[in-house]
Amino acid sequence: MSGSEPGGAGGRPPQGARTSGEVLESVRGLLPGIAERARSVDEKGSIPAETIRDLTAAGVFRMLQPTRYGGAEHDPVAFYEVIRAISGACGSTGWVAAVLGVHSWHLGLFADEAQREVWGTGPSPGEPEEPGEPGVPRGAGPDTLIASSYAPIGRLTPVDGGFEATGRWSFSSGCEFADWALLGALVVGAEGRPVDFMTVLVPRRDYEIREVWDSMGLRGTASDDIVVERAFVPSHRAMRNFEQAQLRNPGRKVNTGPLYRMPFGTVFTSTVAASVIGMAAGCHDLYVARMQDRIRLSLGGGRFVEDEFAQVAVARAASEIDAAVLQTDRNVREIHEYAVRDEKIPMELRLRARRDQVRGTERAIQAIDILFKTAGGNSLHRGNVIERAWRDAHAGSVHVANDVEHALSMYGRGVFGLKVEDNLV
Template sequence: MTEQEVLEAVRGLIPAIRERAAEAEEARRIPDSTVKELAEAGFFRLLQPKRYGGVEADPVTFYTAVKEIAAACGSTGWIASVLGVHPWQLGLFPVQAQEDVWGETPNARISSSYAPTGKITPVEGGFRVSGRWSFSSGCDHADWVFLGGLITGPDGAPVDMRTFLLPRSDYRIDDVWNVIGLSGTGSNDIVVEDAFVPEHRTLSFSLTSACDCPGNEVNTAALYRLPFAAVFSTTISTPIVGMAQGALDAYVKHTKQRISVSYGNKVAEDPHAQVRIATASSEIDAAWALMERNISELLRHAEAGQELPFELRLRTRRDQVLATQRCIKAVDMLFESAGGRALAHGNAIQRGWRDAHAGRVHAVNDPERALTMYGKGLLGFPVADNMI
């Protein structure tokens, strides 16, 4: 399938995904049928290397699909984005790690939890890994997991931060996900008890930041020379743009039918409501347009074999974190004027509001950190951060 054929196939699933949104919330995980349909549509192969049956799509195509899924169901959009980006990251790992996962199971899925909360002990040939990692979205639908971990020197100080790749047999899932937003993502805890991870199933964040990874030896497409920070942060913000768009669509539909209890007039005729719709839609469009522009520019530089401009990398993080802020502003503006009926369980406006705010608290959406980096860079100060 071409990337456009995959996108059209995903669009054909949107009505059913929207219908299952309440089911996902109640079950606290995405229905198996939705994951199966997305897989059959080719969605999870969009960013997978061609040598393992993937599409190697333009990342904007991937993010477009995510945005449209998230507009129908925020939790499904979040899971689609996170599980869908991991084939791209695996493509950066040593070839043996890719073979371990895709050699016999090209459809294998990977969840993640990058905060380095576990214990990593270097041993001959690799590492012993133990601990608990939280917020592994979609882990119930995954066969492997990426876990973040710090490697320390003899004095106990960190000397490297890596991603460790573990199969499902090496960890258990603790069902702890009971939350008010993105409640259908099943973002449960991963628990590892003294598992061995061979060296080839690890990848340093310093390499992903340098855009020079072992997997580039075989996966030579420009897609795999993009910075992890740009790809992953956009992976987190894009579903929030979709959630805001879904809330806006629901608000417009709701407003067309709404009669003001206080004034007895049609709310659609209220100029204040019209202004809110215009302003919210502009914030959402701006969020998407800037992220799309930045990812496309990064890809063009990579396709030309050029070094990625540092200012562009900083700008990508700036616009990503502000995209989330713009969408939070939009959903707040809509929700606060949607009226009491928007509070009802199952109402898409309140669900979009809750889901967007839940996505906002992800660590990559920390505005002060990202914006400080951009300001420092333009003022000529050195900026050293793995998330650029």
């Protein structure tokens, strides 16, 4: 399946779905406005609803969504290109677009009853509509957004027909725009001990948002807390993380395209990395543009662009960014090709994807550090675009998906023939 055309089961482009090229073109038209609002986003600590509406209209959040529910099922690499572009204009906006966008893919791994509750548009044109489950409402439509907080902070108690969920989750980026949340939780057995690790889908009516976000970077993501008190979660809205990692998700029964045969540990973590890499790429472009007419006030004066150390800095930064993009995209393409052929994805490739994903983030941070260091004292001023990009990228780099040492250790274990057990592979 091409990264430029929509395609789900049978390759049918759903009515209203946009090609990845059309989405990217629309997003590029939005970038000047997103960049202009970036300082306000950082200072106010939130993204304007107008921006989310624009990104929705551009088709960003449907790129990885099942065709059965109005999505396009694009190759993830096309989605990452869009996320890098948005992140280059505003780190917070790119981060929120990334996580809200990838959640549309994750929901596609859940049972069809859960998907219907959120999107509610039924099967693709030409397919018979399946009867609804008793007590399962139709969703609000294909543009419904989903937030998340995947850390297993919550507690699930088995009850008749599902679970009772309780907990307080942090770092739920963009939750103010979502009507549902994907939350990580531990199933507690009769003796009060954890017996399983699951992700559950909870509607907005069952949780409260606590506004607590006040960070040094990604300030506009409004990554607030989600609080759930004894909410009932039916079985179809719960998925075992072990089965997800084993690619045995229930959504494959209805979403038969290759996108839903790809590992969560590849698609999600690469999404997080794409945003950070985009921040570095955007910073590089701004650096080059702003330094064109700069005259040094120290070190003998002269035009900044004629300084060989500045020339070396932009070269090093550009090389690190290119390497990050090329390696991460290569691995995801190869995994997608296995999925297209419906062949087992080698663990060696899954581990390599994680290796290069965390190294991609690390390279992006190295690039942005080079630029920040050589930009001079002006880059220290609050609100400077280079300073803001530096803060945003460093904030994004501490996400658990970007834990460099852990991911590299897993790769090393695999190379040495040792068993690797991790839900993020």
